Amino acid sequence: MSEVDDAIAAARASWSRIAGDAEPVPARRAARRNQPLGRRLKRIAIADAAILAAAMVIGMILPTGIGIMGAVAVMALLIAATVVFAVWPAENAAPPRPEKLREVDLRALPAQTERWLQAQRRALPAPAQHLVDRIGDRLDTLSPQLGRIEPEGEQALEIRRLVGEQLPAFVADYARVPEPLRRVERNGRTPDGALVDGLGVIEREIAGMTERLAQGDLDSLQTRGRFLEMKYQNDR
Template identity: 50%
Template sequence: MSVPTQTDEAVVAARRTVDRVRGAPVVQTQRAPARGGRGGVKQRAALIALANAAILIAAGLFGGIVMPLGMFGALAVMLLMLATTLVIAFAPATPVPSPERIARAEIKALPAATQRWLDAQRPALPAPAVRVVDRIGAQLDTLRVQVGALDDDAPAAAEVRRLVGEQLPEFVRDYQKVPPALRTTPRNGKTPDQQLADGLGVIERELHEMSEQLAQGDLDALATRGRFLEIKYQGE
């Protein structure tokens, strides 16, 4: 989706709850993406543990400061933990956005939407390309924060949209059109698998430069550089 998933948001909320009951300051942080699939078993298990820990800490503080919980209070806490566990465990997964939906996403939501789509393609990508996808994911995490200050109709936003919302998904889809049996067959000195990894590396470097220009506030340079990804598969 174009924003963090419900599971991701619940993880952050649970962590903030634990911080509050411990008296620690709440720090606004960006989530660390779970590569290789979002909302998976490990992530949900971690969320269940965090949420139940927050409930136990809150119940302990209430019982120690306000009034003892008693048998019925303890039972209520157990039921609340059970309900929380079931809700998190069986929460439906959020659909992966399509490239067409990504192209229409607001600039503020674009990096997150592209990242979710890209993560969903990982199982079908060769190992060298997956390693580059991980690095691209880190760049998109950074970019997601930076584009928050851009307007959708800003020239710099158009450059971000071109690379993140159009060229990156299109490049991966071009690779996916190649029959699996031909992806390891050299053509013009390189296999499609190698071309994919190399092309993703170009995109990664473009994203890095884009992020640096946004960090420096050099929006004019970003909007006028006019670079286009030209690495494409030729023929079938």
Template identity: 45%
Template sequence: MSESNQQVYDNAANYYRSYKFAESIGERSKGLKRGYFRKKLGRAALITVGVLVGAGVVGGIMNGIGFWGVMISAGLIAGGVWAAMKFPKMKIPTPETLVQSDLKTLAGKTEIWLETQRLALPKPAVKIINDIGTQLDMLSPQLQKLDEAEPAAYEVRKLMGEHLPELISGYRAIPEPMRRKSNDTGKSPDEQLISGLSLIEKEISGVTQQIAKGDIDNLSIRGRYLELKYDKTGEAE
């Protein structure tokens, strides 16, 4: 990942972390965030129980912990709960990790990554992103039918971890004033982005139907139509 792309990703990730329960685009991402929050609650509960047990042991040995013992215990509980709920922060998926994700969590992680991109996209594209979230929710149960080593699993990961991120990252690399200007193709980068996202949404729907019908052996992502990369002038390569 280049330095400029890394900075873009870091900015998006920082925003997402500060907006932890931003509106999810799908149930799968919501489920992953809810599960992570519950783990934090579990750690906070363990810390609370640990301090109380420790205070009880000390009190039994010393025949009570007194006022300051109570205050210290309360401080330890408060500090421990604060730390457990704040750290570690939820890791935001990257295109690199999406390609390597297991099929059970792939849809949810893709949704989380898409949620970090919404602020940088035009409103029509954001609507399609939300629609893609719906399609990913429908695809997720079908992915359970795939073996991790099957060629179809590779095709799905490539769609989520390569084609989709390349389309959005290519768009974001274009200077904002140039995004609405038509290029040699007769379309502006905004229009190309919307067209590409619409195509990916349809492709996800098609993959869902193919897997549901058991047509896994013939599953093929039309990558040649999805490899929409942009150079800095906003022209399609």
């Protein structure tokens, strides 16, 4: 029974990753955008705690404590540390360059593409920003599946073409359009509209890739389910 249970659990997990991402998860989306802020706040907290701890130790050692001047110095250090770490660039803050995405390990490709895409987010119109968030969620769902496929196989090449090449190239093409022309209709569609339509196609295709990769688990779930019904329900 353990093998049956394991197969069913794996299939349900795969399906929940697909179906559960039909809508973007606000908490996950906010966490992605707030990662640099979180790192800065953590640095500030650590630096301020170290300054206060050092001041306490010095105050215990000195017979007269740190005094008024020492307290002023501590306050100045706290302010300086807060300002410095508030503006200090977060580690690994620079997104990867689009041409580098073609060389990234397949399992790391969704995360790296998502970092690059999030860096472009503010320059995109609001409907496209919404789709960027959805694509980010789709990439989160796709990523765990990639360790199960052949890195040089046809599935891997298809994912590389879409996620590592076509998606960045498409957004980069839009970014090169002069801002005043992005809302000017051309051939029945504005560049803003073309961007939104194209991102929608990419989002749906990534979802389809994830479902195809999970097809074996989904088939296994159905097969095992029928086996359980035949073996245990029909035996009663």
